[in-house]
Amino acid sequence: MRRLVIDEASAGQRLDNFLLRELKGVPKTHVYRVIRAGEVRVNKGRAQADTRLEMGDEVRIPPVRLPERVEAKVEFVPPREFPVIFEDDYLLAINKPAGVAVHGGSGVSFGVIEQLRQARPTAKFLELVHRLDKETSGLLLIAKKRGALVALQDQFRERETGKTYAALVSGEWAANKKVIDVPLLKFIGSDGERWVRAVTDPNDAHADQAKRSISLVRVAERLGEHSLLDVTIKTGRTHQIRVHLAHEGHAIVGDPKYGDFEANRALARGPLRFDRMFLHAKRLRFVHPSEGGKEMELLAPLPAECQQLIQALQNQGKAQGRPS
Template structure:
């Protein structure tokens, strides 16, 4: 282990415009994520001598003070081998790569995950000078995932996400019949950590200083009846297209559960008894899929519409494909 000491890091052009937490996760590889967030919340991390939040955006020349933190020194033999892996390509050019992420794969390593999509892609493309995640998807969610191949493209795309100028639509199968008149969910969310460091999100109200405004637009695509082998009291289900205007952690999952219509297979915010029946009937993952994403091309400026087909394990369940 390295000897802990106060460190000062200067933000260079390549690291500019990142969130503080993402910057530290890269600089403090091997340090547990809960510890990183704890030292930020406690004020031990300073940016230009001032306290900063996890979502503080860094600028070239910023001075980031780090408290004494032990960074594990791992020998090459001890480091887990990252397998090279490619994923179905939805779009690719000289600055941008869009892939179809499968469910069950994290987008990056950390929090008990040795590696994710981005590490496997870097291993599969060792000649690429840069591959960086533009945004994130939950481990359990499949669908469109953007990777930047140039720093300028990364910044331009992240600006679009921050300014809410992208169009992000997900497919979700939920319990019950969604009310036709419920088209907008505008409910603030509060993010917190469990004692073990795992992230959770709950609904809050406008009086909560930690609450973040969160907006989801809901469109019903169809009603799915339970399979023939379902118990007599099994509820019907609704296939929804949910467009998010804000990109909060677990936003769709928490919003839909809050409305009384949890997502099928959601093991964090769902109906656990219902999930057990769904698993026995063949649905063994969460039914949430990043279906469509619209962006402006970071170089050419034209509208770019990306779509990831519904994976077979979802498309074949309940004959939902007929609604798409």
């Protein structure tokens, strides 16, 4: 029988999530079984899976048998710090580079969070508040306290945050096209990969499974055969911006999944050597998770390679006599 006292790092966590972390290797079904049976006690009383733990609570965990496991090869995680946009006792905001996953899994051994933990071995708590696609750069929030994580995730869940992305797309975006309100559907393709598609036909067999998705679009700059957009998302669906813009006929430059393969290859092999997706989380607005927290707005500058591409397109426009 184990008795654990909840510390600051675990305060605010649900009982089931706390147990799944403490009982690594124990099947999830078994964890929920012992909770339902009343074998797990919080302050000597029965508790439900969704019970929120508070600092100082005593959790009694019954003996459980771990399944025999084959010794897994331990992957080396290189420590790494990332450009810091903001940091205090509650949270850390970094400017994530493109090409780096936010966490390990799905064929990726490690990501931003694992590398940060290695770089900061004395940190008691570091958890992702939200996620960005591997190919997307920009603002990423990491909580340094359990309470900050819960508060910030509640804001994201209730859409009380403002998230704006810079996206360079092919073609001239229509100035009057300011709102994209198109449902999106996730599915697994024949290649085993996760995909998302727009659903516009009410008679689509899967229309009832698609989720309403809203993106607000503003033209930041016209660059000849390209448009630089500011896209603010009102919903946070998987691949939302990428699919919405491609659905409108303006795929994001360098998007390996929903973009123009030939155009991407030409740009990567051409003199500009631009071989990433031009989608960057540039602005994030939220309420600071401390008591009486103030509203914050963080900005992440465009990566150098994106700035260089814009400059090159601007120079092309001047050479061709286009107005700036």
